[in-house]
Amino acid sequence: MSDTTFFIHPSADWQRRYEALRASFVDRLSAKVVADRFGFTPAYIHLMRHLFRTGKLDFAEPPAEGKALRRRVKSEVRGKICAWRKSNLSAGEIAQVLSEEGVELSVRTIERVLAEEGFTKLPRRTRLKIGLTVKGAAVPERSEAVALDAVDGRCFESTAAGVYLFAPFLAQLGIADIVKASGLPGTATIPALNYLLSFLSLKLLGTERYAHVGDHAFDPGLGLFAGLNVIPKCTAMSTYSYSLDEVHVQRLQTAFVKRAAALGLYDGRAVNLDFHTVPHYGDESVLEKHWAGARGKVMKGALTLFAQDAESKLMLYTAADIRRAEADDQVMAFLSFWRMVRRGVMPTLVFDSRLTTYPKLSELNAAGVKFITLRRRGKKLLKEIGALEGWQRIHIPHAKRKYPNPQVHISTIGLRGYDGDVRQMIIRGNGHEHPAFIISNDFDAPVDLLVGTYARRWRIENGLAEAVKFFHLNALSSSILTKVHFDVALTMVADTLYTMLARKLRGFEECDAPKLYRHFIRGKATVTVKGREIVVTYPRRAHNPILRGVPWQNLPSDLPAPGGGKLTLRFA
Numbered sequence: 253m254s255d256t257t258f259f260i261h262p263s264a265d266w267q268r269r270y271e272a273l274r275a276s277f278v279d280r281l282s283a284k285v286v287a288d289r290f291g292f293t294p295a296y297i298h299l300m301r302h303l304f305r306t307g308k309l310d311f312a313e314p315p316a317e318g319k320a321l322r323r324r325v326k327s328e329v330r331g332k333i334c335a336w337r338k339s340n341l342s343a344g345e346i347a348q349v350l351s352e353e354g355v356e357l358s359v360r361t362i363e364r365v366l367a368e369e370g371f372t373k374l375p376r377r378t379r380l381k382i383g384l385t386v387k388g389a390a391v392p393e394r395s396e397a398v399a400l401d402a403v404d405g406r407c408f409e410s411t412a413a414g415v416y417l418f419a420p421f422l423a424q425l426g427i428a429d430i431v432k433a434s435g436l437p438g439t440a441t442i443p444a445l446n447y448l449l450s451f452l453s454l455k456l457l458g459t460e461r462y463a464h465v466g467d468h469a470f471d472p473g474l475g476l477f478a479g480l481n482v483i484p485k486c487t488a489m490s491t492y493s494y495s496l497d498e499v500h501v502q503r504l505q506t507a508f509v510k511r512a513a514a515l516g517l518y519d520g521r522a523v524n525l526d527f528h529t530v531p532h533y534g535d536e537s538v539l540e541k542h543w544a545g546a547r548g549k550v551m552k553g554a555l556t557l558f559a560q561d562a563e564s565k566l567m568l569y570t571a572a573d574i575r576r577a578e579a580d581d582q583v584m585a586f587l588s589f590w591r592m593v594r595r596g597v598m599p600t601l602v603f604d605s606r607l608t609t610y611p612k613l614s615e616l617n618a619a620g621v622k623f624i625t626l627r628r629r630g631k632k633l634l635k636e637i638g639a640l641e642g643w644q645r646i647h648i649p650h651a652k653r654k655y656p657n658p659q660v661h662i663s664t665i666g667l668r669g670y671d672g673d674v675r676q677m678i679i680r681g682n683g684h685e686h687p688a689f690i691i692s693n694d695f696d697a698p699v700d701l702l703v704g705t706y707a708r709r710w711r712i713e714n715g716l717a718e719a720v721k722f723f724h725l726n727a728l729s730s731s732i733l734t735k736v737h738f739d740v741a742l743t744m745v746a747d748t749l750y751t752m753l754a755r756k757l758r759g760f761e762e763c764d765a766p767k768l769y770r771h772f773i774r775g776k777a778t779v780t781v782k783g784r785e786i787v788v789t790y791p792r793r794a795h796n797p798i799l800r801g802v803p804w805q806n807l808p809s810d811l812p813a814p815g816g817g818k819l820t821l822r823f824a
Contacts, residue, residue, distance in 0.1 A: 259271065262290075266311070268290050268291070268292075269300060269309075269311075270311050271290060272286050272287075272289075272290040272292060272297060272300065273300055273301065273304055273309075275289065275290075276297060276300075276301060277301075283297040283298055325357065325361065325365055329350070329355060329357070330365055330369070332350070333346055333350075333362055333365050333366065333369075334366075334369050334371070336349060337366055337371050340374065342374055343359045343362040343363045343366065344359050346362050347359050347362055350362075394441070394485075395441070395442060395475070395480050395481060395482050395483060395484040395485065395488065396441040396442060396480065396481055397441065397442060397443060397446055397479055397480060397814065397815075398475075398476070398479065398480060398481045399815055400781060400783070400784055400786070400815060400816075400817045403472075403476070403781045404781055404782070404783055405781065405782075406472075406780070406781045407778065407779070407780040407781070408472055408473060408778070408779055409473070409776055409777070409778055409779075410471050410472070410473020410474060410776065410777055410778075410779050411471055411473075411775075411776050412453070412457055412471050412473060412474040412477075413473050413474075413776065413777030413778075413779055413788050413790070414456075414457070414769075414772065414773030414774060414775065414777070415453045415456050415457065415474065415477050415773070416477060416777075416779075416786075416788045416819060416821065417753060417772065417773065417799075417821070418456060418749045418752075418753060419477070419811060419812055419819050420804065420807035420808050420809065420819070421749050421752040421753060421807075422449075422749070422812040423807075423808035423809075423810045423811075423812060424515065424752070424807070424808055425508070425511050425512065425515070425748075426511055427445070427448070427449075427812050428445055428812070428814070429507075429511075430504065430507040430508050430511060431444050431445045431448055431504075433503065433507040434500060434503035434504035434506075434507050435500060435503055436448060436496070436500055436504065437495055437496075437500075439492075442480065442484060442488075443479075443814060445479070445812075445813065445814050446478050446479045446480055446813060446814065447484070447492050449477065449478035449479065449812060449813060450478045450480065450483050450484055450489065451489065451493075451738075451742055452742060452745060452746060453474055453477055453478055453483070454483075455723055455742050455743065455745070455746040456746050456749065456750075456773070457769075457773070458722050458723065458765075458766075458769060470482065471483070472779075473777070473779040473788075476779065476781075476786065476813075477812075477813065478813055479811075479813025479814050479815060480813075490735075493735045493738050493739075494735065496735075496737075496738050498737055501737040501738050501741050504741055505569070505570065505741050505744070506589070506592065506593055508741075508744075508745060508748075509568050509569065509593045510593045510594075512566070512568070512748060513568075513593060513594050517561075517564060517566060517748065517751075517752070518561040518563075518564055518566060518568055519561055519562070519563030519564055520561065520594065520599050521562070521563065521599055521600065522561075522562035522563070522599055522600045522601075522602055522705055523559050523560065523561060523562060523568070523586075523590075523599045523600070523601055523602065524559070524560045524561075524562050524602045524603070524708075524709050525557065525558070525559050525560075525582075525583060525586065525601060525602065525603040525607055526557070526558055526560075526603065526604070526607070526709075527555060527556065527557055527558075527574075527579070527582075527606070527607065528555075528556050528557075528558060529553040529554070529555055529556070530553050530554045530556055530572075530736065530740070554572055554573040554574075554736045555573065555574040555575075555576070555579065556570060556571065556572045556573070556574065556736075556740055557569075557570065557571040557574060557582045557585075557586070558570055559586055562599075562602065562705065562708060562709075564751070565751070566747065566748055566751055567743070567744040567747050567748070568744075569586055569589055569590070569744075570737075570740045570741055570743075570744050571585060571586075572736045572737045572739075572740045572741075573736045573737065579607075579608075580608050580609050580612055581608075581612070582607070582608070583601065583603070583607060583608045583612055583616065584612065584615060584616075586601075587601075587616070587619065587621060598619075598620070598621045598622075600621075600622040600623065600624060600694065600705065601616065601621060601622070601623045601624070602623070602624045602625070602705060602706055602709050603623075603625050603709075604625065604626050604709075605625060605626040605627065605628045607625070609669065610667045610668060610669040610670045611669040611670070613625070613667070613670055613674075613693075614669065614670045614671045614672070616693070617670075617671070617672060617693045618671070622692070622693060622694045623692060623693055623694075624690065624691075624692045624694070624702055624705055624706045625690070625691060625692070625706075626688060626689060626690060626691070626706075627667075627676065627689035627690070627691045629686070629687075629689050633689065634686060634687075637661075637678065637680075637687055640661050640678070642661060642662075643659045643660065643661050643680075644659065644660055644661075644662075645657055645658070645659050645660075646658065646659075646660050646699055646700040646703060647700060648700060648703060648704045648707055649700075649704065654683055655681060655682045655683045657681070658679050658680060658681040658682040658703075659679070659680050659681045660677050660678065660679055660680075660699055660703065661677070661678040661680075662675070662676070662677055662699060663675075663676045663678075664676070665691075667691070672693075674691045674692060674693055675691065675692050675693070675694065675695050675702075676689060676690070676691050677689075677690040677691075677692075677699055677702065677703060678690075679703060690702065690703060690706055722764075722765045722766045722769065723743045723746055723747065723765070746765075747765065750764075750765040750768055753768065753772075754768055756802045756803075757772070757798055757799075757802065758798055758801055759798065760798065771794075771795045772795060772798075772799065775790070775791070775793065776791065777789060777790045777791065778791075784816065784817045784818060785817065785818045785819075785820060786811060786817060786818070786819050786820070787820045787822060788819070788820070788821050788822065789822045789823075789824065790821070790822065790823050790824060791824050792824040793823075793824075796823040796824060799821075799823045800823050804821055
């Protein structure tokens with residue numbers, strides 16, 4: 253390799269990123285030019301620039317690659333990997349066992365180690381053939397409802413017993429009444445509530461796809477949480493979701509939000525609205541193509557609207573698989589929904605300029621609904637800013653804001669298609685290259701309050717990022733319309749349950765679902781049935797004192813599954 257080739261055409265990934273950033277910062281090349289030269293997208297170049305500026309991308313010690321990376325696996329760990337393979341454990345199972353011992357290795361790394369040690373890949377087998385069914389659990393032929401009397405005296409380990417921590421909150425929400433009000437169907441062997449709890453338990457455990465239900469197929473503890481002997485198999489889960497239509501899901505959402513509102517979970521003064529495209533990669537997908545901001549391109553997927561309570565950050569409305577022709581009407585659809593679930597004063601709606609049109613803003617104004625949004629800015633508007641006078645400085649009292657004191661220019665303007673005038677607030681000095689044009693029909697609220705309310709809109713983007721990451725919204729399991737609706741609605745329910753749990757955990761009140769899962773939900777526990785009581789005993793863990801500090805005695809102890817019974821939680 254010539255000297256110039258090494259720098260112009262780097263082969264290592266870290267060096268490609270380094271040279272790309274150098275070309276961007278030092279040579280001052282455009283993002284498109286840099287992206288074309290080094291094989292990235294312009295969006296990724298902008299992301300790397302941001303990460304580098306914020307200290308999240310460090311080239312002080314380039315990561316080792318290839319064989320050098322494999323040598324990082326210590327001989328002691330290698331010995332354990334080999335021993336477990338001799339016991340017929342797969343690479344994935346070995347990764348799980350190592351994780352429980354505090355050693356984090358990817359499945360791919362373990363596969364490489366096994367190949368280096370001379371092991372061949374195991375043939376595909378069922379968990380029954382592997383001998384990894386849960387100790388003390390009989391392997392049933394099919395999933396079906398089970399009464400506590402039938403399993404009295406049973407004791408078994410469960411790898412998914414963390415879901416029982418959500419049982420008191422499901423009882424608070426009245427999940428049985430919600431299912432009854434929604435009219436969800438059931439079968440002769442598995443009633444509707446049992447099916448819903450099965451789906452919901454997988455969401456709470458961060459299960460990526462229905463096809464992954466086999467990871468818990470032989471866990472009687474998880475099955476008992478849903479009132480079943482075991483969780484239904486993949487085919488049964490998928491078939492059930494196909495049987496649901498949009499009406500079922502809408503009723504489920506309405507009943508759930510009504511109950512959550514009655515418990516005071518929502519503040520209700522301001523609601524953030526935002527679209528998100530749930531990508532789908534199936535070749536036979538009938539879904540339309542939409543802009544996917546996270547991927548920076550147009551792709552097939554289900555366009556989904558999320559509504560989030562601005563104060564609590566809880567999702568309170570979803571609408572899935574929206575057609576492009578229907579997108580502008582979604583703000584009015586939410587308005588209709590909210591009037592149905594919570595009568596009285598409407599919240600201020602906060603959204604970006606892409607959500608709807610100026611004529612729809614006029615309809616909101618006519619309905620007496622306050623809104624805060626962005627005006628679509630063009631080159632002409634940006635050019636006119638330089639001649640404006642009368643700028644004033646405001647303070648946005650939100651924590652962690654890098655630019656809390658921007659300048660604002662206030663005026664009253666008209667919009668094409670809007671009946672009347674709106675209040676325009678041009679914001680500069682907020683860390684962005686171009687000023688923001690905020691518009692609102694609220695002429696009474698202080699300017700700093702309106703600007704601050706819109707500035708907090710990033711919360712819904714963070715909430716969606718969490719849903720994408722942990723609840724796997726981007727792992728769309730089917731192009732079938734009803735399944736998309738059901739998946740998204742369950743994500744809203746699971747998000748609410750994690751928030752209800754977090755509010756009871758001292759020091760973790762504001763933590764997101766992934767962190768709560770790592771510290772409190774993930775791990776094994778012992779499930780014991782004593783008459784009409786289920787006792788879940790969690791082993792010694794670092795965060796058990798926090799769980800013991802929760803006033804469980806003041807929360808409902810009724811099991812969410814049909815058939816009643818009481819739940820007792822014990823922490824070693």
